[in-house]
Amino acid sequence: xxxxxxxxxxxxxxxxxxxxxxxxxxxxxxxxxxxxxxxxxxxxxxxxxxxxxxxxxxxxxxxxxxxxxxxxxxxxxxxxxxxxxxxxxxxxxxxxxxxxxxxxxxxxxxxxxxxxxxxxxxxxxxxxxxxxxxxxxxxxxxxxxxxxxxxxxxxxxxxxxxxxxxxxxxxxxxxxxxxxxxxxxxxxxxxxxxxxxxxxxxxxxxxxxxxxxxxxxxxxxxxxxxxxxxxxxxxxxxxxxxxxxxxxxxxxxxxxxxxxxxxxxxxxxxxxxxxxxxxxxxxxxxxxxxxxxxxxxxxxxxxxxxxxxxxxxxxxxxxxxxxxxxxxxxxxxxxxxxxxxxxxxxxxxxxxxxxxxxxxxxxxxxxxxxxxxxxxxxxxxxxxxxxxxxxxxxxxxxxxxxxxxxxxxxxxxxxxxxxxxxxxxxxxxxxxxxxxxxxxxxxxxxxxxxxxxxxxxxxxxxxxxxxxxxxxxxxxxxxxxxxxxxxxxxxxxxxxxxxxxxxxxx
Amino acid sequence: xxxxxxxxxxxxxxxxxxxxxxxxxxxxxxxxxxxxxxxxxxxxxxxxxxxxxxxxxxxxxxxxxxxxxxxxxxxxxxxxxxxxxxxxxxxxxxxxxxxxx
Numbered sequence: 001x002x003x004x005x006x007x008x009x010x011x012x013x014x015x016x017x018x019x020x021x022x023x024x025x026x027x028x029x030x031x032x033x034x035x036x037x038x039x040x041x042x043x044x045x046x047x048x049x050x051x052x053x054x055x056x057x058x059x060x061x062x063x064x065x066x067x068x069x070x071x072x073x074x075x076x077x078x079x080x081x082x083x084x085x086x087x088x089x090x091x092x093x094x095x096x097x098x099x100x101x102x103x104x105x106x107x108x109x110x111x112x113x114x115x116x117x118x119x120x121x122x123x124x125x126x127x128x129x130x131x132x133x134x135x136x137x138x139x140x141x142x143x144x145x146x147x148x149x150x151x152x153x154x155x156x157x158x159x160x161x162x163x164x165x166x167x168x169x170x171x172x173x174x175x176x177x178x179x180x181x182x183x184x185x186x187x188x189x190x191x192x193x194x195x196x197x198x199x200x201x202x203x204x205x206x207x208x209x210x211x212x213x214x215x216x217x218x219x220x221x222x223x224x225x226x227x228x229x230x231x232x233x234x235x236x237x238x239x240x241x242x243x244x245x246x247x248x249x250x251x252x253x254x255x256x257x258x259x260x261x262x263x264x265x266x267x268x269x270x271x272x273x274x275x276x277x278x279x280x281x282x283x284x285x286x287x288x289x290x291x292x293x294x295x296x297x298x299x300x301x302x303x304x305x306x307x308x309x310x311x312x313x314x315x316x317x318x319x320x321x322x323x324x325x326x327x328x329x330x331x332x333x334x335x336x337x338x339x340x341x342x343x344x345x346x347x348x349x350x351x352x353x354x355x356x357x358x359x360x361x362x363x364x365x366x367x368x369x370x371x372x373x374x375x376x377x378x379x380x381x382x383x384x385x386x387x388x389x390x391x392x393x394x395x396x397x398x399x400x401x402x403x404x405x406x407x408x409x410x411x412x413x414x415x416x417x418x419x420x421x422x423x424x425x426x427x428x429x430x431x432x433x434x435x436x437x438x439x440x441x442x443x444x445x446x447x448x449x450x451x452x453x454x455x456x457x458x459x460x461x462x463x464x465x466x467x468x469x470x471x472x473x474x475x476x477x478x479x480x481x482x483x484x485x486x487x488x489x490x491x492x493x494x495x496x497x498x499x500x501x502x503x504x505x506x
Numbered sequence: 507x508x509x510x511x512x513x514x515x516x517x518x519x520x521x522x523x524x525x526x527x528x529x530x531x532x533x534x535x536x537x538x539x540x541x542x543x544x545x546x547x548x549x550x551x552x553x554x555x556x557x558x559x560x561x562x563x564x565x566x567x568x569x570x571x572x573x574x575x576x577x578x579x580x581x582x583x584x585x586x587x588x589x590x591x592x593x594x595x596x597x598x599x600x601x602x603x604x605x606x607x
Contacts, residue, residue, distance in 0.1 A: 020582050024568050032585035035522035035569035037554060037561040044561045046522050046554045046569065
């Protein structure tokens, strides 16, 4: 035979083989066959697509239509006899590489639960099939979470003959599930440990479906006692109508806020609470989340701040009135040429007393501190020419202002005309508390060794400050003596009107 | 059988026991042969469930498969042979163009 004739013949034979292969494939795809001959290790074996239509459809469906799933078949000797394209991609083995090898050569199977392996074996034995999840560990260390459906293959006589596995890579879904789980744990922890009460309600029934531990602490009810009740039943809203109104408003605005609701715990403890209710969609179901915050402490602080603001305002007005009176009187009684200096000096005295009160948070002032502050110009004389003597006694703010101004005025006069105007004069400042009923506060300013005392020709504002003003401030009585031996000033007043009580702001 | 009596159409039908398509293939083949090849054919039915090793000689993969061993060249038709036109084309009893039209 001529060589080209041989080639033509071989070509024709190959062409026919190809057509045969295509025809076979077409017939399998078209469902025209009901058994396949597979070359196994012990020769050709016939696999019937049992159960006729249903089984054939399943086979075609799994193997051909759902080609995104990996399909893998092993024979009775555990050798791989089939691997589809998706399985080749998934495991990184070609059909040629995998045929005849064992599954453990391709991947290692790890079960998520130890019982799963037994369930798989048991399911295959009893039902001829099993479906479940496992992890396939590949040679490069990658771990695939897989959903597996395994069906036992049977020979025509019914004897088991290998298994067919349809494997779906669900790694991504598993990772998503894990992320959801992590998120669930995180937000569950937030819910469990929040220092706000949290209630979850069903909008349809308005009943509580969940409560966090802080809520149970706030109310003194257990979670089981809270679940199934409405807000008005736990004292949070006034009545059923109020509950209905809240849900109605939530449906309109998605959020309802109550700035201040009274709430009583089971034990009767009163709390002021702020409630923020939100309407959410949770997997297509509406839920109401109520965050309940105990604002009792905050309210108390707000009230305190309001009180302090009012007090500061009151005191500022008082102080301005004092300064205004001092300015008027200084202008009225003094020499116009020295008005500025005298006013400035008196205001400095008021300011020194004010500073002392502020430093003591308006909780009163120790007499000795007040005296030293007002004698600041003469502090080097204290202990030598100025003697201060008296028990610990705390003056009220009003008393400190009046007495402070008086001391300031007495010191100014002593420096100008009295015991501190020469080199030898002395000043004795003393105070005491009597044990009589009611107790009396007494204070004196006695000058000795100064120049001869001259009775003032006219009464200046200084005398008003050391006299009427201080008397008015503390319901006291002042006596001034211009004795030739030295000027003497004394004050007596009820201790109740002079000394600071325990409460601030006196 | 003497050489004179060898029928021109030697056919082999591979089946797998008594599956639905195998039984249909046997019945369809007999009907077609009696209609179109009366007296000119022989049919050998091979059940691969009983003798799977016999699949090798004709390289059978899918069942049922009809093999025309004679006349040459060998031709194969897969399925239950319910489409008579396809079978006649496959057996060269009808031109392909006629079947296609």
